[in-house]
Structures are given as structure tokens and as C-alpha cells.
Amino acid sequence: MNTPLYEKIYDFISEQIKLGHLKYGERVPSEKELAEEFNVSRITSKKALDLLSQNKLIERIRGKGSFVMKNQTVNKEERQTDLHHQDAKDSKLIALIIQDFDDAFGLKLVKTIEETCLHYNCNLIIRRTGGQIIEEENAIKDLVNFGVEGLIIFPIQGEHYNTELLKLVLMDFPLVLVDRYLRGIPASAVSTNNQSASEELTNYLFSLGHKDVAFLSPSPKGISTIEERVQGFHIAYSKQGIKLNPNFILYDLISSLPQNDLYDYDYQGIKSFIDDNPDVTAFIVCEYYLALALNKALNDLGKKVPEDYSVVCFDCPENSFGRASFTHIRQNELEMGKKAVDLLMKHLKGENIPKHTFIDFTLIKGKSTMEKQNVTA
Template sequence: MNTPLYEKIYVSIINQIQQGLLKQGDRVPSEKDLAEEFNVSRITSKKALDLLAQNKIIERIRGKGSFVAELQSEKMEMSTHSSRLNFTDSKLVGLIIPDFDDAFGLNIVKTIEEKCLQNNCNLIIRRTGGQIKEEENAIKNLVNNGVDGLIIFPVHGEHYNVELIKLVLTDFPLVLIDRYLKGIPASSVCTDNRSASEMLTNYLFSLGHKDVAFLSPSPNGTSTIEERVRGFNQAYSKQGIKLNPDFLLTNLNCSLPQKFYSDKSSDLMNTDYQTIKRFIHENHDITAFIVCEYTLALLLNKVINDLGKKVPEDYSLVCFDYPENHLDQATFTHIRQHEHEMGSKAVQLLMKRLKGEKFLEQTMIDFTFVEGKSTKVKNKLKT
């Protein structure tokens, strides 16, 4: 990979000192000046100055600036010939995520930021909007700007981006969050989605529902959704109940970040609305729904209401994720993912990698089942 930009700044200042352009006591260019000169962010220029100060090449004085320190030949020799700059006191971590909201993701971001600060790390966040090209650009940009490690929430889809594969092949410190990638040997942290989906299905069985539908985006290439579909199928298999394959609707798009934020998002929402409406018309036996994502659960609830039906009187509805509301009972019965634990574990694994530990760990995080107002015993349903 290319030399990180912060390292280029570091070496440039050392060269100026060795050439006599900067002498002991001289003021070193500021973070702002260096950022403009090298066309980088101030985070990058700050990292270079912090590293120079750590190695006692410069002295940073609050409110006054940075100045060339008393020079020692051994110190300069070490700094100049180091094969890899050792930035041990402070690290720069990048978080790449499609997007986040209060239903899922916001608390992960907050926790990662908190844990990075506790580990003396600066955090840069890049949102990709679920676009694989944006994910590639984010990886290249962050690596070129000198991040020491990355936490990546991969985009949906069957294809992995080339830059992500490069990170793995070069053993770059990396942790995946919310999902794992088949065939990619990288440590990951995600919810035990299969068990969670099986629990939701069994809960509906316990209420007397046997004709249960499953709604989601395409599971192809997205381990989170694949595992939820498997859990749904597994629950049916263990109960010895025959699953109608027509009850799986897995081609919805409007909740995917790259679709949700596109210019055609309203068209996609309407397409999914019509698809769900047609699905309900064609499958009269369905009495309950498991919905893979909160946004789709809202859309399904609207379709049901527009058809003159109600949740839970006519249909029971359960889903994954729900905005935290500590004042009222949740409207939807749902699985709450342990976002704080996911974020904490991701940072913990990355810190181990940054210390040079070599390992491959796939961590499954537990979850909480939350009973809301969207489910009802089948034999009490109105006819």
C-alpha cells in the first residue's frame, strides 16, 4: 500500500531539520499550514506532529505552537531509518458504515467512539450509503490518511470490494461488524441472528400461528439476512411443521441504504408497498409476519392498515430492531441487538490487532427479546 500521508509529513519535517532549514527552537508549521501544504485533513497533520513530539523531535506548547526540540544524533538516526513509524501513544481508527439511525447503528457508533477515546484513539467515521464504490473509496482514503486500523460494517450484496480484500491480504488491522464475509479471513462481531430468528418464529408458534411469512431484502451475500432466513427455516424444521415456500418474500429493496437514499427512493418504496400488498392478497392463510428490518416493518404495518386490517387484531407482526423508547412499551415485538456490546467487542479486537497479535475470531453477540403490542394469541383473533 502507499505510504500514509501522515508519514510523508513526518519525514518531510525531519528532512528539513537535517538540511538546516529548521533549527533548534524554530517554529514548525501549524496543523492548518501542513494540512494545506500537503492537501490533507487536519487530523492527518496533527497525527504527524503528535508523532514528532512523541519521538522528542519537536516540542508542542499549548497556545504557542510546535518548536524544534534539542536534537540528538541518535534520536534523529532512529527517526530517519525506522522501517515503520511506531505511533504507540495515540492511534487513528476509521469506522466505515453504510448508515445508522436510532433503530439500529447509532449506539454502535457511540460505543465505538467512546471505547476509542478510552484507548487513546482518534476516530474518523465514513458513511457509504450502502454503495460498494463508496466503501472502496472510504478504505483508500482512510488508509492513505494514515489510519492504524479499520472497523468496517460491510455493504449488502454478493460482491466484495477489491480494497477490502487487499486489507485482508496485507494483514491490515481490521474488524468487521454486524456481519462476516464468506471466504474472507477477517475477525468479525455480529449478533447471533440465526438463534434470534428462530426465537421469533417459535414465539409466534407459541401463540398458535403456524402460517408465518418472512419479509426481507435479498439474503444473497449478506450473512445477517442469510442467518435470519436459516433461523426461520430451522424453527419450522424442529417443530415438524411444513413451511410453505411461498411465504418467504425476500426481494424487497426500499430499506437498503443505497436504495433508501437514492433519487428513486420513493419509487422503490412504492414498488415494495405494491409487492407486499400483492403478497398478502395471494396468501390468505398467513396470520403472522417476521420482518427482517424495522423500516420494512413500518411499511408492512402501513399496507395492513391500508387494507382495512389491523395489527395485532388481524395479523401478528415481529421484527428486528426498534428505536429505544424508555417511556412507552414498544409498538412492535422485536429483537433488540446488543449494540453496546458489539461496539465494545469490535474495538477490543482491533486494539489487540494494533498491538501485533495475530488471530482470527468470529464473535457472536447475544440479543434480547422484547414483547411489544404487535402480537396476539391466534385463537383470539377477530374473524
């Protein structure tokens, strides 16, 4: 089994003290210096220094640094016993409940949550719900009964909230939501500022000369992410002083995954929408897999992207869409995952945490867009 990184730093400092290279009263390298030297996060270097302090090898003075308390021989067996007891005391069991994940969105999020949990010496359980609210309810009940101390949840949303999730919020059970939040429910959430992201996508299409822009998404009812993306779309039109044709919005799509009848239903609906709205020159699509359905429908109708239509969306795997990616909003999954765990750790300590934390996003320009004067549709 590999030695934990924080233990390697602990061994290094204690050995320096044992050999006399670090003497009584001398300053020990800081969290930042150790993190850079050992190529680890500051969470890891902090844990090593905290353990050295708890074992009376160093003294940590706020605003000044860490200093050697005394020269002493460190018995390795005793040290490992101390570390083992410390790990057992500090280790926590938490769980991530998520609909699903892949390289379009979610994979980096899950990896980051797992890695950050390791830094906090937490054990992580992952449960996938497949987008089914009954599975989410069962997962919450099972995990709480199993004894998890905190939850990170990528919630399923609709017109009615998960009752098990509401119970946890009312009990002030330690939990953090990711990607979306529950309107009117005081649960901490970490997400992208979807309204600003959608507005930026729309303005980008305006900058290319597109004014007749369609918006494709599932129903926004009860889903904060989609509600905000719709709002951003409307706000962009309003700020430009351009009248939005209400027929250019398609809300009755269903699937966020390319599977079975749901995907076929969306594909047929999108084809009909294209035929019914010949003035549209560009599309904003709420989800990546719906963008794929749109791309297929356009190809089957003999149209090309971006020559005939510009297409933008939210999230996109790298090197997808054949020769290049869609122009898209890339959510910062790494920061979202890390922040979710950080907040959960604070909640577990009884600290107050913000109810809503927005994470920055990036507009990635792919080859699915071009200026309107070059569009032939």
C-alpha cells in the same frame, strides 16, 4: 478543555503519594476499586495506573496489585509533559466505515465505538457510505492513504465482495467487521447470532398459536445476516415438524430505509403479497423499515396489528410504532461496538484475534403480537 478522566486518577494517586497518605510499599487501589470510586471504566483506571508505573511512582506486580515505589514530589509541569508525550506515543488513528445509522440500529453502536476509542486514546474518523459499494471502496482507499492504522467496517454485502476490502484482508491490515462477516474470507467479525435470533422469533410466534408465518426480507444472496435469519426461520419450522409453505417467503424487497421509489416498490410488493396469501396470520420481517412498510400496507388494507396479524422484526427504536414498539430482536449494540474496538486494539498490537465473535441478543415483547385465537384474519 476538560481534564481526561485517567489524568484525574493519576493526579489523585500522585497527590496521595506526595502528601504521604500513600507510603513506600503500601498498596494502591486496584483498577476495579478506582473505576468504582471515580465512576469510570476499568480501561480508564488501568491507563492511569499504567502511567503511574511508567513514571516510576508505583510498581505493578501481576497477581498481587500495585504498590508505591517511593515518596517523591511530582512537578505538575513535568507530569503534564510526560502525559503529553505518552499520549502522543500511544495515540492511534482509526476509522469507522458504516452504511448509515439511526435510532433503529447503529446510533448506539457508533456512540459506543467512539467512547471506547477515547478510552484507548484513539482518534476516530467516521465515514458513511449510504449503502453504495463504490463509496465503500473510495472510503477505504481514502482512509488508508490518509494514514489510518486500523478500520472498523460495517460492510456492504452482495454477490460480489468489495475488492478494496479483500485487499486489506490479504495484507492482514488491522480491521474488524461489525454486524456481518464475509463467507470464506478470514477477517475478524463481531455480530449477533442471527440464526438463533430468527429461530427464537419464529418459536415465539409458534407459542402464540401461529403456524402460517410469512418471512419478508431483501434477497439473502451474499448477505450473511439475512442468510442466517432465513436459516433460523427454516430450522424453527423443521424442529416443530411443521411443513413450511414456500409461498410464504418474500425475498425481493429492496429498501432498508424509507426513501423514494425503493420504499414505494416494497410497499406495493408487500400489499400484493398479503392479497396473495390470505392464510398468513403472522409476519417475521428482517429489517425495521420494512416492518413499517408492512404495517402501512396492512392499515391501508383495513387490517390491524395485532388484532388481525402479529408482526415481529429485527431492531426497533424505543417508543416507536405509535402506541408501542414492535415485538423485536434487540441487538446488543453497546457490546458489539466495545468488542469491535477491543479486538482492533489487539490486532494493532499483533495479537491473534478470533475470526467470529457472537454477541447476545434480547427478544423484546411489544404490542404487535397476540395469541392466534384472538386473530380475526
